[in-house]
Amino acid sequence: QQQVKQSPQSLIVQKGGISIINCAYENTAFDYFPWYQQFPGKGPALLIAIRPDVSEKKEGRFTISFNKSAKQFSLHIMDSQPGDSATYFCAAVKGAQKLVFGQGTRLTINP
Amino acid sequence: NAGVMQNPRHLVRRRGQEARLRCSPMKGHSHVYWYRQLPEEGLKFMVYLQKENIIDESGMPKERFSAEFPKEGPSILRIQQVVRGDSAAYFCASSLLGTGQSGANVLTFGAGSRLTVL
Numbered sequence: 001q002q003q004v005k006q007s008p009q010s011l012i013v014q015k016g017g018i019s020i021i022n023c024a025y026e027n028t029a030f031d032y033f034p035w036y037q038q039f040p041g042k043g044p045a046l047l048i049a050i051r052p053d054v055s056e057k058k059e060g061r062f063t064i065s066f067n068k069s070a071k072q073f074s075l076h077i078m079d080s081q082p083g084d085s086a087t088y089f090c091a092a093v094k095g096a097q098k099l100v101f102g103q104g105t106r107l108t109i110n111p
Numbered sequence: 112n113a114g115v116m117q118n119p120r121h122l123v124r125r126r127g128q129e130a131r132l133r134c135s136p137m138k139g140h141s142h143v144y145w146y147r148q149l150p151e152e153g154l155k156f157m158v159y160l161q162k163e164n165i166i167d168e169s170g171m172p173k174e175r176f177s178a179e180f181p182k183e184g185p186s187i188l189r190i191q192q193v194v195r196g197d198s199a200a201y202f203c204a205s206s207l208l209g210t211g212q213s214g215a216n217v218l219t220f221g222a223g224s225r226l227t228v229l
Binding site for chain 2: 034041042044046089098100101102
């Protein structure tokens with residue numbers, strides 16, 4: 001069964017700190033790994049994504065690190081801000097098939 | 112571009128009633144996906160549709176649940192004889208690409224419909 005395991009389930013970080021969320025996958029055929037951000041009462045929104053042919057992708061304060069051999073990828077949020085407080089979902093997909101989501105991480109940034 | 116529109120945003124039903132959730136995809140998108148999110152859980156795939164066709168319903172419960180995406184109008188997720196376990200947020204997403212097409216399948220989600228079964 002295709003699975004994506006995400007940790008931690010919840011995370012509290014001080015303002016200005018680095019938030020790190022980890023995901024591991026099983027299916028080596030996955031070839032696209034997006035991260036979604038969800039605020040309370042809203043739908044998930046695409047934040048950043050990576051393909052397995054690169055080890056890192058950075059967009060502003062958000063960075064994805066990808067370790068193909070370990071089948072792991074992580075989201076790093078630098079200089080975390082209270083406005084980053086949300087639930088974050090990693091996901092994986094093979095080709096253009098349906099997305100498989102991790103369980104989600106509730107991130108709280110304390111001011 | 113209004114994005115993916117879902118309604119109602121909140122729906123309360125008593126056990127045994129029917130729930131109908133509607134989704135209008137983004138302009139130009141012809142691929143619609145329904146996901147269910149239980150409290151404190153991730154998003155679980157339910158069904159993928161194109162206009163007038165169900166492409167993949169592998170995540171849909173075999174009974175009481177149905178989905179359609181007619182030639183005209185929004186996609187509809189229908190839950191008959193609701194039970195308390197159906198209480199969840201139901202998200203619709205649309206994409207420009209679908210299965211069988213090359214490229215990343217980037218989904219745009221709606222704000223969700225939150226169903227509460229009393």
